[in-house]
Amino acid sequence: MIQSASAPLSTRDTQRIASHAALADAARFLHPVHQALLHRRGWLSMLAPQASGGAELPLPQVVRLEEAVATIDGSLGWVLTLCAGAGWFAGFLEPELAREIISTRRVCLGGSGAPTGFADEDGDGYRISGRWDYASGAPMATHFTLNAVLRRHGQPLLDEHGGPRIRAFLVPAAQVQLIPSWNSLGMRASASHSYRIDDAWVSKEHGFTIKPEAATAAGPLYRYPFYSLAYVTLAANVAGMASHFMQLAQECIRHRRHAGQDLPLIEVPAVAALLHNKQQAFASARSHFYTVLDDSWAKVAAGETLTAADMNEVQNTSLALTAVSRAAVNELYPLCGLYAAREDSVINRVWRDFHTASQHPLLMSL
Template sequence: MPHLAIAPLIAPLSARDARRIARHAPAADAARSLHPAQQALLHRRGWLTLLAPRSAGGAELPLPQVVRLEEAVAAIDGSMGWVLTLCAGAGWFAGFLAPGMARAIIGTPRVCLGGSGAATGYAEEEGDGYRITGSWDYASGAPMATHFTLNARLQRDGQPLLDAEGKPRIRAFLVPAAQVHLVPSWNSIGMRASASHSYHIEGQWLSQEHGFTLSPAAATADGPLYRYPFYSLAYVTLAANVAGMASHFMQLAEECMRHRRHARAGVPLLDVPEVAAMLQGKKEAYTAARTRFYAVLDDSWAQVAGGVALDDDAMQAVQASSLALVAVCRAAVDGLYPYCGLYAAREDSTINRVWRDFHTASQHSLLLP
């Protein structure tokens, strides 16, 4: 059977950057925080502001280019890919802030935006601003963050403000790290170096300019990035991370299978026709799903860049191709793991770290089948 190679994922990365990321990944996992050299690379390359408006000092790169880079980094180190994705994604919010506020934030030295999308806090109207109180979980890159984003339920005189449908009104805010109390809570088996800790805010006042609305109609920056729907952007960036980790796992699994011998046949696993065919099938399914995913992403971006908003069908296509890719990745990782031997169960092995990272990242609520 001819060998089907998985399309290389590190093309958006220089070989030197890829080696640097990989070199420090084991130490980062052990320390439960990105290695200083990894953090320095994120800042030196400007990766945390890839999606921030050019007018505010960001790179404002086309979304498909950013997604491919995020996938490539995740294919080297899942935790670093995740921090890049979530923090660059929070940097995208600058396109919905008042321009002066956006410039001030993106211009912060070593700027890094982290946060949570859950509305687990309250914003009490006070003067020309809001007083924020609440706790939020899973802020990836939290130790690096210079600002935190959050959603909060609006209140006036202690009473919830409701929308036209009688539901609580929710607004997004961006809070300087100096007003945030970090709560070390990230104790997962994987994605350890993402340091996705919790944070708490107790009665901190913010001006109105720290609030924003994630809607194309509310964008304050020009350009197609800020007309691309939020959930569509979330689906493609998360799915690309999962795909990168799955590709890394498949490469490492094949190496394990090349050296492990079949207990009964007495030959390398890859010399067993049924095993070789199974591996080939996983690769083919992965390649097909990834090709479809990028075709849909590229088409959707071309549409938005051409000035046409994505309709419900187009947004559904983005979601469906993302979830289909994630499903194929799950099937590949879970199907190949039993063939990798006890080496893959060793906590200090690379394949075990990738397996742990994959099964932690793929728990994200948006990635449910």
């Protein structure tokens, strides 16, 4: 069951996520209640084609759901986003293989985009070896996606520009060895560990190309550009965490007093103005972000191809929302007091999650 776009999360699901977030953070992996919710709601296959057993939801609905989850718990929102995003790749696999994978019990696709391994041609398939980092949700993954340099007889194959040819692959978890390596300050429950593969053979059908013209599913979701999809889903997560932080920061400020003026801190004009300005700037950037997302989706759904200008607008509004979120978190945190520095406080966990998630290389605004 997938919630409607008008109500991304039910009250009950919101309570389930919130009440187990601290336990998940301490355990450094999603709580079993969180995992069960992901599977029960079908969220991990919400971007997979309907023909393969997925929900194939409209992208704006997906992004709003991801933001709603991240607003409650950053780690769960991140795992949902990255693993559902890997499920989107089913729209580029051979349909029979896609159905087989998406029908897997408690299916969850994890992975990494860095081309830090090799795929050597071997008969009707490839032998894959390498190590990949930052696979969010790795302990619950049933399959892993990866990028690898293609080789023939040990020599890299070259593309039309003279660089190494890179191909995406999907590998069953049984052929993968997890490497516990996720020791970050925040996003602890995302368990974004490394993994390695040692000379695992997969058939050629397990390789795929992520381009609209290479899609094997016919829906508009698979004609939406990959990097545009990545920008909007990542930015929505960061926005969700920032929104949560601002809510908690306002409560902290409300309960503090200004030492010099002996006033509730929230009543100090400069503080009240700062809080208001950050909230308004965030609301404006978020509204524009969704306007651009909705417009871009409408174009693709109508059969149009996004132009370079369209894709740049999607990227720029995503980065603008991220920048406004960073400014709000960074400027309000010093007003929150020592409670916000306590590792066992909710606001501290949200602050840690935000600063870890916003390190994603696509979200650099320089």
